[in-house]
Amino acid sequence: MPAHFPSRYSAVTLLMQAFKGHRDWQPQWPDAEPKAEYDVIIVGAGGHGLGAAYYLAKEHGITNVAVIDKGWLGGGNTGRNTTIIRSNYLYDESARLYDHALDLWDGLSQELNYNVMYSRRGVMMLAHNVHDVQSAQRHIHANRLNGVDNKWITAEEAKRICPPLNIDPAARHPVLGAAYQARAGTARHDAVAWGYARGAAARGVDIIQNCPVTAIRRGADGAVTGVETARGFIGAKKVAVSAAGHTSVLMDSAGVRMPLESYPLQALVSEPVKPCFPCVVMSNTVHAYISQSDKGELVIGSGTDQYTSYSQRGGLPLIEHTVAAICEIFPVFSRMKMLRKWGGIVDVTPDRSAILGKTPVPGLFVNCGWGTGGFKATPGAAHLLAHTVATGEPHDINAPFTLERFTTGRLIDEAAAAAVAH
């Protein structure tokens, strides 16, 4: 199929379309029919998979690529998350990885000619007790050594940045201060998937939706030969699995056992109100995080259920716990109505760090284990996955994020470093 060239979005295009009654807009991407064979197949049309296809085409000239999804593109965790973007992780490896992503977020709207609404509104992580203060300070020092911006702010400074915050010292969860990354923020999740899809399709990538991949096939020499799908076998010498909570099932079909557990993670939104919440606030201790969308809804994140599941919905007790915590920290919101809640299936590794690289199967690559915090990594992970697939070797930045670290013991233990990884 020839490459699809959508019009470039600009004020001029908008004006010209207005004169034509907006009847001439082209589809952002065509719904492709699968070919018999591709150079590369990416399983999973989330932000990571679509982004990898985009960078494969743009930076490596590999355009005979299919991105295959069992549902609609962006319908997985990419379209279900609370969009917190930050890079103040503890370990050197993580700091490099997430800062690489943050650098790419900066110019992403221009790069894709698509407004991903990246907003550097600042993320603060509250400290409620002495342990929180010590842990936050440790993160801040480590981040600064890595050139990542993160600073300690007092409770009063936190209140100045975020007026609805309750800093009454008699509160059940008193605010003793916060770690604050000013460069961090949020973006519009759907737009990230749509922007990458449009950019990839424009360069000739096939995006195949509503086509579950049922198994990964290997040849007699053990190397990948392609994937079985609901629309039959599709051949490829390189397959990259980027299927978040469903990765372990797919990898199992190729004979690769993954150190992953899949849990529902929930979020909810309130009724829309006028702008009242100018930043993002996270509280790891009470496990709640909150921001305000451009539509005006308060976007509230909860925790993972205690049990593994593929149900894409979570238990009510967690939501109740989260809302109770939000009301304690922001009493001003206690009479707001909640509009809807949902869940996504997150893929959690034992050390809460991603796996991005080669596998023991020749031609098979994997990008997973982003768990509760992979949206922020989207451009970085996509960029690095494309590099790894194109060259057959990991980039320096993702080289430590191997599958083998769970046998060699070289873990990147963000699990112990932070109770929450959003």
Ligand SMILES: Cc1cc2nc3c(=O)[nH]c(=O)nc-3n(C[C@H](O)[C@H](O)[C@H](O)COP(=O)(O)OP(=O)(O)OC[C@H]3O[C@@H](n4cnc5c(N)ncnc54)[C@H](O)[C@@H]3O)c2cc1C
């Ligand atoms: C409620 C919630 C809140 C979150 N909050 C944050 C946050 O604030 N900040 C942050 O950084 N991260 C957050 N995350 C995590 C983040 O959403 C994910 O880590 C990230 O979006 C993963 O992107 P992805 O492209 O790898 O996966 P996905 O977007 O899930 O894409 C994987 C795709 O694979 C497809 N797929 C699965 N199985 C198959 C198959 N057999 N065949 C074909 N296709 C298949 C799925 O349909 C899906 O579209 C949150 C997640 C949730 C659920």
